[in-house]
Amino acid sequence: MIGKILGGRYEIVEKVGGGGMALVYKAKCNLLNRYVAVKILRSEFTSDKDIIEKFKRESQAAASLSHPNIVNLYDVGEEDDIYYIVMEYVKGKTLKEVIKEKGILTLHEIINYTKQIASALQHAHYNHVVHRDIKPHNILVTEDNRAKVTDFGIAIAATSSTITNMGSVIGSVHYFSPEQARGGYTDEKSDLYSLGIVMYEMATGKVPFEGESPIAVALKHIQQEPVPPSEIIPEISKSLEEIILKLMQKDQASRYQNTQSLIENLGKLKEDVVSSEMTMMINHEDSPTQIIPRIKEEDIETPKAPLPKNKKGNNKLMIAAAVAAALIAALLFMFGLFYVSNLNFFRTEDVQVPSLVGKDILEAREMASQLGLELSERSINSTEVPKNEIINQETDAGMKVKKGYPIRVVVSAGPDMAQVPDLRFKEAANAPLMLRNEGLSEGRVTENFSEFPIGVVIEQNPRAGSSVPAGSTVDYVISKGPQVVTFPMPNVVGNTRESAEATLRQLQLQIGAITEAPSNEHAEGRVIFQSIPPETPIAQNAVVNLTISTGPEVIDEPEDVTPPEDETPETPEEDQSASATLSTQNVRIQLPGHSGIVEIAIKRVSDGEEVYKRKHDLDKDGHTVVVPLTGYAKQEFELFVNAQKHKNNIVLR
Known part of the structure; x- marks a missing residue:
């Protein structure tokens, strides 16, 4: 898989983990230029259509969750029988790795991690999503000690499918609830049972039930009570132990009925100095998500009632015990009555x-x-x-x-506080995700011109690093890039060269090429052409080319061309005398103010016949065009440039 690109954007970089249902890879999103985690369904599950359909549906449902303690899901896809989900890449360790490193966590650490996990589950349960595979392996702990729950989509899809279709269950046998082991109805309280086992492991370094096989462990979840944590770690907080054991009740109705009740009880716990100093290291084999057969009712042992012994003797013993208890109760009552009367209790106001x-x-x-x-x-x-x-x-x-x-x-206690992330100079497309990761949301989003690239956040309110109530909104401004100011191009034709250049510099325009050409309209040294027409909208630094007059146009004397002897010139029937001489002259035509390719046409005035028509590239050949004309002396011709008649006619001499 390394090097493969999924969805045309996710390039697999390296394998970073895996479980019973999927493999996890680190990948680079080439579209947003960031690292993501790509979870790929194992190949052995890709042939089951029910699992695949539920995988897609439930993964999309999990992707709708948005909470700072839940790993964000970005995308779901399928390609070449590869089914994958794209998630937030979290740099850190799993809670399982933290437990292995520390052995036993302090009371403060247990409360901190549990409250964050419970908060994530509360959000999921509110959105009707049940995890069903809560375990330390599915809790990621960031470098700043934030717990993030992952593996929502696959756990839901696989569990529901296998229970209904195969008579099996998929999960982590050391952590799942008795109702999961039976293949029965699971709900939010099933997640709380698993969370209780995670707390048990954080507090003792062990899971409550071990066995030679997954079936054996599953049966213990159904039949056996866990060893109280205080028998393993005598120094454990009594209140913490009560919370753990309540979460691990076999009967769903006896557990906490929702995460809010659990969070409130956790808030009452105080730091236990003794438990914070425990450093015992305990190793424990990983508990992968796996498929095991559903536990049937006939597999569950029913405890046998003890046989009665010596009924008559038992009755005598019970009577004696009852008499003794009555005497003790009477004595205690008299003592209490005497004591409170001396305290004037009954006279208390x-x-x-x-x-x-x-x-x-x-x-x-x-x-x-x-x-x-x-x-x-x-x-x-x-x-x-x-x-x-x-x-x-x-x-x-x-x-x-x-x-x-x-x-x-x-x-x-006031609102739960969150720290505002630094959005400045980040891509605006990433801002909503950055805010959601901190428990915040975007507020008023505006755009403004700036020197920064288009699409970059340039301002935010509140400022980065400030502490605000969770759920607050953050306003930010997105750059529209530098502002382009336009203004109408001035008319400098007729100005002197010096005056025209001064005008252009004052408007911060660039002076481009300056050429010269004759002009019958403007005196020498005056502008006769500007490359950008007047009133055209332009911006600063635009380049303007100028043409300067060299004075009136001078038409060179025509060159006489003697026609070949074998050719007899045609003599016009009218307007020409028999003694007139036919000659060919080279006529120079000046075209100031024109550029590029122009079409030149010449027509004889006497009969309107077109005697010349050709296109010329002025940028290549220059602004002076030489045209050979054949005719009689004083014969007059009309000049057309790009089909527009020139104001002056050509007269042969």
Whole structure:
């Protein structure tokens, strides 16, 4: 494939990776002069029409996704039984490689990567696209630690096709959900299960289920509970473990029902110093996307109920335990009653909950403190509510509560911020993509003249590097190239040469060739011809040629030509005496103001007969044309130049 050009523009440069469904190549787009990633469907799948059709359809659907944490899809194509998609080329590592290098990730890293992946899935799910193959191998981590989810199109197409048509499933067995293993209905919560396993691996360096075969691993997804991460890494954050185990529930209804709930819980986690210092290196074999048979119900083992032992003895034991529990409960109740009575609990004053929505968090804290209440705060990003303003309170205003009661409030953290990319001096065609990659969109796009090439961005607002709310628009100006100013050509005919040249220089026009020619109309030294006619629209630096008069035209004396002896000249019947002599004379015709090829015709006035007609190249032969004319003395001829009659006739002498 190296060196092959797909679609007439994507030149394959090198192979950069591959999986169970496709091979990935780095390619250069010769049209936009940039590098892209080209993913090519493996040849073993190109014979299945259903897979190919779904591949095309779902790849195009995935290409409609636009999110900073999703690898952009640019194009989909087919050529010589090669089915390919063209994607954004991301320079960096896969999350799998990051895990292999670090062994175990810090709590901060786990939260950071998970929130970005969840944000990408939230966008995809909103657009009714389910990934179905979430795994560290399909998460690209850029050099600035941005996570980008890839492999949308092929995973969707292959999975849906093989489930319905072949009784098999395609996916990464270590990461897919129990419903995928059964070949059943998959939805957004299936992606969340896989994300839970990715978090498990980031936190422990291991996947939760291993086996001798893909079938064995798939059965464990269905039947077995995972080993809690804290049994592998005792220092792990308890809250993080709870999130991971909730994501990995076998029952879809027991998991997070959407990515928003997951993102909110991640926001509550705090940095765990102990977990950030863990550096244990653990190796793990890659988990490729592959085809495995669908797990049937008969393959799933049903746990057997334990056999009852010594029923009578068990009953006595249960009665004794119940009596002991009742005594302990009574003692605890009496102790608690005594304790709270000493604290005057029942005499504590009731407090009315104030309305805190719309107030600044500092003001709300002061109000709560004066009333003897506490605030339980959590923050979320908001583009509608200003930063530090309370969006919502879970305890309704006006309720009566005891002092010290915690009032739960949601505080705006302001909009999620994005950094404005530098669009200046970049091709305008690439600007929308650059903005989308940062979570921004294009605003007002205008054009203006500049010294820069046409189609280049010359201005932008906001400026590059500034921080703005995600989803903001960026205005930019595109160059129309240098502005061409035109003005009417002045008339310099009749001016002196010096005056004409001064006029042309003042208008920043270039003086071209200057020639000379006789003129009966203009005195010597005056302009008789300009190459650009007056009033013609011209721009600066245009070249103007001039012709200068040498004075009145001088017609040379004709040369007598004696006719050959064997030829008897014809004597006209009228207007000529018998004694008149027929002669041939060379007549010089001056043609100032003409250039290029001209047609010269000469007619005898007495009878209108055309005695000469020929074309002359003045640029080659000069502006003086010599024409031989035969006639009697004082005979008159008319001169035509390009079918236009000259004002002066020719008279033979």
